[in-house]
Amino acid sequence: MKEQVLTQSIKFEKKEIERSFMKLQPNATFSADRIIYYPYYYFIYNVKAKRLFLPMDEKVGCAVDAINGNGSLVDSNPKWEASEILEGQRMREYQALEDCLTISKSFIYRSLSLKMRMLSVSHVKVEKQHLFYRPYWVVYNSKKSGQDFIVDSVTGQYHPL
Amino acid sequence: MNLDIIVFFIYLLAMLGIGLYFTRRASASADHYLLGNRKIGAPVTAISMQSSSMSGFMFMGGPAQAFQEGWHALWYAIGDAGGSIVNLSVLGKRMRRMSQLLGALSPVEYLEKRFESTAVRVYGAVVGIIFLFAYAFAQFIAAGKALEAMSGFSYEMALVIGIGVIVAYTVLGGFLAVAFSGFVQGIIMLIGVSIIGVMVWPQVGGLSGLNAQLAEIDPTYLSIWGKDLVYYGQWGVILGAVLIYAIGYMGLPHVSVKHMSMEGGETTKNAVLWSAGFNQLFTFTPYILGMSAIIIMPSVSDPEMVIPEMIYMVFPGIIAAILLSAIMAAIMSTCDALLMQAGTTLSRDVYSRFINKKASHKQQLLVSRLCILVGGIVGIIVAVYEPPTVFALVIFAFGVLGNTFMVPYIASVYSKKANKIGVLCGMVGGSVTNIVWELFAFQNATEIHPFLAGVLVSLIAMLIGNKFGTPPSDPILNAFDLAKENKRVPKKLEKGIFDDLAPEARNISCFLETNKDIQESAIVNWSIKET
Numbered sequence: 244m245k246e247q248v249l250t251q252s253i254k255f256e257k258k259e260i261e262r263s264f265m266k267l268q269p270n271a272t273f274s275a276d277r278i279i280y281y282p283y284y285y286f287i288y289n290v291k292a293k294r295l296f297l298p299m300d301e302k303v304g305c306a307v308d309a310i311n312g313n314g315s316l317v318d319s320n321p322k323w324e325a326s327e328i329l330e331g332q333r334m335r336e337y338q339a340l341e342d343c344l345t346i347s348k349s350f351i352y353r354s355l356s357l358k359m360r361m362l363s364v365s366h367v368k369v370e371k372q373h374l375f376y377r378p379y380w381v382v383y384n385s386k387k388s389g390q391d392f393i394v395d396s397v398t399g400q401y402h403p404l
Numbered sequence: 405m406n407l408d409i410i411v412f413f414i415y416l417l418a419m420l421g422i423g424l425y426f427t428r429r430a431s432a433s434a435d436h437y438l439l440g441n442r443k444i445g446a447p448v449t450a451i452s453m454q455s456s457s458m459s460g461f462m463f464m465g466g467p468a469q470a471f472q473e474g475w476h477a478l479w480y481a482i483g484d485a486g487g488s489i490v491n492l493s494v495l496g497k498r499m500r501r502m503s504q505l506l507g508a509l510s511p512v513e514y515l516e517k518r519f520e521s522t523a524v525r526v527y528g529a530v531v532g533i534i535f536l537f538a539y540a541f542a543q544f545i546a547a548g549k550a551l552e553a554m555s556g557f558s559y560e561m562a563l564v565i566g567i568g569v570i571v572a573y574t575v576l577g578g579f580l581a582v583a584f585s586g587f588v589q590g591i592i593m594l595i596g597v598s599i600i601g602v603m604v605w606p607q608v609g610g611l612s613g614l615n616a617q618l619a620e621i622d623p624t625y626l627s628i629w630g631k632d633l634v635y636y637g638q639w640g641v642i643l644g645a646v647l648i649y650a651i652g653y654m655g656l657p658h659v660s661v662k663h664m665s666m667e668g669g670e671t672t673k674n675a676v677l678w679s680a681g682f683n684q685l686f687t688f689t690p691y692i693l694g695m696s697a698i699i700i701m702p703s704v705s706d707p708e709m710v711i712p713e714m715i716y717m718v719f720p721g722i723i724a725a726i727l728l729s730a731i732m733a734a735i736m737s738t739c740d741a742l743l744m745q746a747g748t749t750l751s752r753d754v755y756s757r758f759i760n761k762k763a764s765h766k767q768q769l770l771v772s773r774l775c776i777l778v779g780g781i782v783g784i785i786v787a788v789y790e791p792p793t794v795f796a797l798v799i800f801a802f803g804v805l806g807n808t809f810m811v812p813y814i815a816s817v818y819s820k821k822a823n824k825i826g827v828l829c830g831m832v833g834g835s836v837t838n839i840v841w842e843l844f845a846f847q848n849a850t851e852i853h854p855f856l857a858g859v860l861v862s863l864i865a866m867l868i869g870n871k872f873g874t875p876p877s878d879p880i881l882n883a884f885d886l887a888k889e890n891k892r893v894p895k896k897l898e899k900g901i902f903d904d905l906a907p908e909a910r911n912i913s914c915f916l917e918t919n920k921d922i923q924e925s926a927i928v929n930w931s932i933k934e935t
Contacts, residue, residue, distance in 0.1 A: 267896045279912050310911050313507045315904075334915050352765035356748045356772050363770055379912060390893045393909050395902075402905035403893060404913045 248333065249323040249375040250280060253396040260380055260394050272385035278396065280328050280376035282309035282336040284343040287320065288351050291366035292359070299359070302370070305351055307343040309336035309374065314350030323375055333376065344372065408725040409555035415729035416569075422588060460546025460735050462690050465795035468707035470694030474618060474625030476635065477694070479645040480799075481687050498817040502887040504906030511809065512753065518816045520877060521824035524831065529753035531808045531835055536746040537779050538801040542794045543739040544570070544783040546708070550732045553712040554725060563787050566732070571780035574740040575773050589730050589737075596715070596727040601689055603718045608696045617699045625698065637851075644853020648803050708794055743779060747772030800842055807834030807858030811866050820884055821870060829869030834862025886910065 257275040264273035283306045292299040304317035338346075351367060380394040381404070391404040469477040499514070508514035512532055516525035547570060548563035555562055608614040618625040622632075629636045690711065697710040704713055711731075715724045751772040756763040763771070792800075811830040815822035841847065841854035850857070876884075893901070 264897070267900070268894050279915065281908055281912065308907060311507055311907050313907060331919060334911065349765065352769060353748065353752065356751070356769050357744055363766060363773070367765070379908065381912065381916065390897075393905065393912050395905065400902035400905060402901055402903070402909040404909055404916075 245327045245329055246333070247325055247327050248280070249373060250326045250328070251321060251375065251377050251397050252324055253278070253378050255380070255394065255396050255399045257380070260382060260396075260399075263399075264382060264392070268384075268389075271389050273382050274385065275380045275382050275394070277381050278332055278378045279381055279393075280333045281379055282334055282374060282376055283307060284309055284336075284338075284340060284347070285317070285371070285373055285375050286344065286347045286351075286369055287371040288348075289366065289368050289370050290351070290355065290364060292355075292364040303351055303355075305347040307338070307347050307350070309338050309343065310334065312338045312343060312346050314346055316350075316354055328376070336374065340372065340374070344369065406556050407721065408728070409551075409557075411722060411725035412551070412554055412729045412732065415726060416733065419589065419733060460543045460738070460794050461798045462686070463711045463731050463735070464546045464549065464708040465542070465793070465798050466690045467694030467697070467710045468793065469795045470691040471697050471704070471707040471710050473630050474622075474627070474695060474698070476628060476630035478688070478691055479628070479642055480649050481691050483646040483649040484687050498887050499813060500903045501906055502817055502883060504903050505883040505886055505910060507907060510749075511813070512749070515809075515812055515816065515827070518876075518880065518883075519812070519822070519824040519827050520880065521828065524812075524824060524828055525753060526757075527828065527831055528808065529749055531804065531831070533746050533750050533754070535801040535805050536742050536749070537782070538797060540739050540742040540746065540779065541783045541786055542792075542797040542801070543735050543742070544780075545787045545791055545797070546794050547732060547735045547739070548787060549706070549708060550712060550728055550735065553709060553716075554728050554732070560788050563784060567780050567784050567787075570736050570739050571743075571776060573736055574743050575776055589733055592727065592730040593734060596719075596730065597686065597689060600693065600711075600714055600718050604693060604696045604700065604714065608699050611692075614692075614696060614699065618695065621698065621702075625695070635851075640850070640852035640856050641847065642853075644856035647859065648799060648806060648853075648855045743776045744772075746779065747775040750775045800838075803842075803855040803858065804835050804838045806855060807838040807862055810834070810859060811862040815866060817884070817887060820881060821875065822866065823870055823873030823875060825873030826866040826868075826870030830862040830866030833865030834858040837861040 260275045261273050265271070286305045286307070288303045288305065290299060290301050290303050302320070304320065306315045306317045307313070308315075348367070348369070352364075355364065355367075378396040380396050382392040382394055382401070384391055392401045393404055394401040466477070466481065469480070502518065503511075503514045506514060506517040508517050512525055512528040515528055516522060544563065544567050547566035548559060551557065551566045552559050552562035555565075557565070608617060615626060624631050624633050627633055628642070629638070635641045693714060694707075694710055697704060697707075697714065701710070701713060701717065704710055712728060715727050718724075719727060751763075751768040755771045756768050760767065808831045811834060812822075812827045815827060815830070835858070838854045838858035841852075841857050846852075846857070847854060
């Protein structure tokens with residue numbers, strides 16, 4: 244069964260990933276076997292604050308892992324694409340949007356408190372919110388005792404499975 | 405008002421101008437502050453990071469100790485340089501993996517989650533806040549002294565102006581922290597320190613000349629046991645001196661903000677490596693300059709003023725003022741980061757958990773800023789009435805932090821049996837021992853450094869406490885096992901592992917395991933689509 248969802252486009256293709264892994268471990272064969280779509284909630288906040296010399300009126304982005312509820316800051320306003328993905332490729336979200344909204348707000352305040360030099364904020368309002376899926380490659384090592392990996396297909400960053 | 409203080413304020417205005425220019429550009433919006441500028445490349449980011457971490461200890465504390473004790477002071481530098489590498493490669497790796505698995509954003513939160521105890525978090529947060537402020541106070545004193553040297557104001561007046569500028573900068577909206585101004589500042593300091601080194605080096609006849617002249621003045625300057633052999637045979641003191649800087653900084657409750665890149669980019673990771681490289685280059689230089697001062701400026705009245713005095717000796721007035729301004733601005737940046745962390749930790753971990761549980765986010769932010777203001781006032785009082793040396797205060801703060809956190813951190817990734825009672829006993833035992841050892845000067849009687857005493861008591865207290873606590877839960881034990889895995893990954897591959905993806909990797913792994921059947925049909929469909 245297929246369903247249409249918002250995803251990020253794949254920047255690192257199968258062959259490229261396999262080639263890179265084999266360069267790093269030449270005695271093994273790697274196979275970028277499948278794509279798994281991982282769910283996140285995306286929030287864009289408008290933040291206004293009074294500061295010396297320059298009042299702040301900015302957009303701050305936050306992504307919340309829809310399975311664990313962990314927040315992350317995001318660095319740009321990405322372009323989404325509507326894709327049809329198979330049931331077996333898509334992980335289900337465990338967190339509700341409302342709960343993640345609270346998590347993201349708390350995360351944004353904490354990040355502002357730590358990094359922005361200002362006495363107080365006058366306005367923090369969510370402007371956009373939606374669920375999106377990020378594609379991860381699952382890369383299998385042909386060696387029986389070898390390590391398998393996931394690869395973020397947007398950045399190419401990887402981690403052992 | 406003399407020329408130097410005018411130069412200082414012009415310097416600050418110039419940095420403000422750079423900050424404003426880059427902040428007004430669309431590319432340097434909130435992302436610039438929150439995530440660092442990702443488009444300027446690793447070396448530039450690294451120099452910027454390095455300039456903001458060059459603290460009062462580097463310019464005043466370390467050189468003063470070397471001026472007073474000779475080569476013995478280098479034990480601290482060895483710990484600083486070597487310890488960070490050991491820490492990063494041995495403990496750091498497992499801890500990073502574990503903290504990602506537990507979803508912890510700060511070391512204190514990590515300990516709470518790993519040992520499933522709020523008491524651990526509260527005690528850790530309170531010790532963290534107090535000693536972060538103590539560390540910040542050392543920067544205040546350094547800033548006051550640097551400003552005193554430049555302005556000719558009295559120490560008290562310089563202190564009030566210096567701390568006032570730092571607190572206003574932190575609370576009301578500083579622009580110096582923009583990566584480009586940090587970069588400019590870093591370059592000025594790198595060139596400045598290198599030129600001082602190049603000018604002073606021939607004057608003392610290189611390293612051999614320096615040693616020969618030190619030996620003529622007092623051969624014990626060359627001893628590993630300190631001037632006049634005051635620590636002769638006291639391995640407990642030496643070991644403590646090496647360990648303190650190697651481990652103490654782990655106790656600083658650095659708070660990280662997880663970042664998900666929406667585009668590609670490796671700048672941050674590479675910048676950390678570049679920055680660690682620069683740090684190695686600059687760890688020993690201030691100590692060597694401190695020892696050179698014994699030869700070329702033996703009559704310095706305040707040893708902590710060795711570097712500022714050297715700057716005036718080596719450079720013409722206006723250049724010296726610019727260099728001192730850069731040092732002052734670097735101290736401000738270090739101080740600013742410490743204060744922000746202390747304020748945020750206090751408002752989140754203490755105020756909103758125990759004093760006002762219903763505190764809104766705005767109230768929490770306000771409390772963190774008020775905490776910084778109060779810290780500034782207390783800092784002025786401490787620095788005016790009972791000013792300790794920068795070195796003594798930094799070592800004390802680092803010592804207590806290390807004694808509180810070192811044993812729990814190691815236990816968290818190397819001992820499956822360690823539990824919350826044991827860890828809490830270790831934290832209390834270690835920190836209290838260090839404070840008592842310092843207060844009652846037990847080092848003289850026992851020949852054991854306060855830090856080493858704290859480590860031993862912390863370890864024993866944890867082993868005893870472990871007998872009384874309940875074992876960790878299954879999810880924690882699973883995370884423990886996962887954190888120590890990766891043995892099959894070759895080094896080349898292991899270097900590139902991005903630890904932030906640990907939670908995703910774990911969830912995807914579970915997903916693949918529980919959906920094996922659906923997965924197999926998905927592969928077939930994927931292959932069809934691909935072909």
